[in-house]
Amino acid sequence: MAKKLMIGFIGVGLMGHGMAKNILQGGYPLVIKGNRNRAPVDSLLGMGATEVQTAREMAEQCDVIHLCLSNSPQVEAIIRGPDGILAGARDGLIVVDTTTADPTSTMALADEMATHGVHMVDAPLGRTPKEAEAGTLDAMVGASDEAFTKVKPVIECWSGSINHIGTVGAGHKMKLIMNFMAMSYASVYSEALSIAVKSGLTPQSVRDVMAPSRMGCGFFDTFFSGAVGGDPNAHKFAISNAAKDVRYVASMATAAGVMNPMGAAVRNYFDQAEAVGKGQDYVPTIASHIAELNGCNLPEAVKKGESQD
Numbered sequence: 001m002a003k004k005l006m007i008g009f010i011g012v013g014l015m016g017h018g019m020a021k022n023i024l025q026g027g028y029p030l031v032i033k034g035n036r037n038r039a040p041v042d043s044l045l046g047m048g049a050t051e052v053q054t055a056r057e058m059a060e061q062c063d064v065i066h067l068c069l070s071n072s073p074q075v076e077a078i079i080r081g082p083d084g085i086l087a088g089a090r091d092g093l094i095v096v097d098t099t100t101a102d103p104t105s106t107m108a109l110a111d112e113m114a115t116h117g118v119h120m121v122d123a124p125l126g127r128t129p130k131e132a133e134a135g136t137l138d139a140m141v142g143a144s145d146e147a148f149t150k151v152k153p154v155i156e157c158w159s160g161s162i163n164h165i166g167t168v169g170a171g172h173k174m175k176l177i178m179n180f181m182a183m184s185y186a187s188v189y190s191e192a193l194s195i196a197v198k199s200g201l202t203p204q205s206v207r208d209v210m211a212p213s214r215m216g217c218g219f220f221d222t223f224f225s226g227a228v229g230g231d232p233n234a235h236k237f238a239i240s241n242a243a244k245d246v247r248y249v250a251s252m253a254t255a256a257g258v259m260n261p262m263g264a265a266v267r268n269y270f271d272q273a274e275a276v277g278k279g280q281d282y283v284p285t286i287a288s289h290i291a292e293l294n295g296c297n298l299p300e301a302v303k304k305g306e307s308q309d
Helices: 016-025 038-046 055-061 072-080 103-114 129-134 145-158 170-198 203-210 218-227 239-256 261-278 283-293 298-308
Strands: 007-010 030-033 050-052 064-067 094-097 119-122 137-142 159-166
Touching (some): 007 016, 016 030, 016 038, 030 038, 038 050, 055 064, 064 145, 094 145, 103 119, 103 239, 119 170, 137 145, 137 170, 159 170, 170 203, 170 239, 170 261, 203 218, 239 261, 283 298
Parallel strands (some): 030 050, 064 094, 094 119
Antiparallel strands (some): 119 137
């Protein structure tokens, strides 16, 4: 019987905890690097994971390392730093980066890592922390055929849908396209709610008419559950992360020589919300922020709409 790969995981937060838990439950030995939030770390240690203090230590022990971080600068630091992955990497190590990252950075890192005998796999995520805990995330994978074949059984522990898009960088490009569309929807929904409320319609009427129509979708449901339904945890994705992603989209469009005026409009909404201190709020709250910019109190409009039901 083949020996199970030793898996490392850095970034056991909202998404990473569930992913790491499912790797453990898939029968793989797991090494994690802790952070200031000890609750998910202690949870995983209680399930049988072991902890290291540096990425270097992890690289010295592991066959595959997962990263689930916030942005490309964090990924670059954890790979290139003095106690980073490359400092302790063994030949054949595979790094699976599930961060929503800048593809330009990803491909540059992949070239650098290859000189050390390390393989990069970009496998950004679709869906939410709920699906991370359930092991049913969507994975968009950029990797060589050889690396993909080796890590696919591990990815299957936390993913319900795996698409091998192409070579390294393709996964991160696809994820940015997905998030560009999602945050564009968020911006349009928010403007539509402001127009509706200031025109005398209730937020509930917009939700109830649109949801069962051809315009309804999963993102519509979670966004409106937060923006109108009052569920603060309906869509756990921070405005700061959304703002970062649409900035990466702008960079990607520039690199491809494509004009991106829709992206600029979306980016301005999210950058402005982040600039006034709302970066840690979840994305559905952008509707209330845009309503404020339009002189409209969306929570009050929701309350008024409830009294009219």
